[in-house]
Amino acid sequence: MTALQRWTICIALALLGLAAAWAGAVPPAPPAVLTVYLVRHAEKDLAPGLADPPLTAAGQARACALARALRRAHPAALFTTNTLRTRATLAPLAAATGLAPRPYDARQPRALADTLRRAYAGRAVVVVGHSNTLLPLIAALGAPLPVPEIGDAEYRYLFEVRVPARGPATVRVRHYGAR
Incomplete structure (x- = not known):
């Protein structure tokens, strides 16, 4: 050569x-994907006349199970309504992550969905709500409804909604805590 x-x-x-x-x-x-973990508050005290019922012992155990289930998700933020039962459900995870829970208005699911998309793309967040507020929030995030309703005695659902920058949102149903 x-x-x-x-x-x-x-x-x-x-x-x-x-x-x-x-x-x-x-x-x-890769395009940023927002991951939103949604749960209903844990078991509440059903004694008549309680305006803002606390969690029962079973609810406190479920709140600890939530912390175990989601601490490896490394959430960037925690959101809760302003009730004793939702704040108590989130308390063990807040302690484990060092994050201060942020209040949100469950009557405004579109506003929370817009905030999550804008401020937390590419990260994970946890939202604790109520049996009648989780499905509207899932819909506001653009995901199909995974169940037709959440019954009054149902506390085990852990919804994982993935919202990509482009394309449709998806939802996966998991369970956590005791049956």
């Missing part, structure tokens, strides 16, 4: 390397 041939091959390889680098040797970042 002549010196000219070696030089030509060397230049060709260098140009191929530059073309590869220019074409994106560093792949573009």
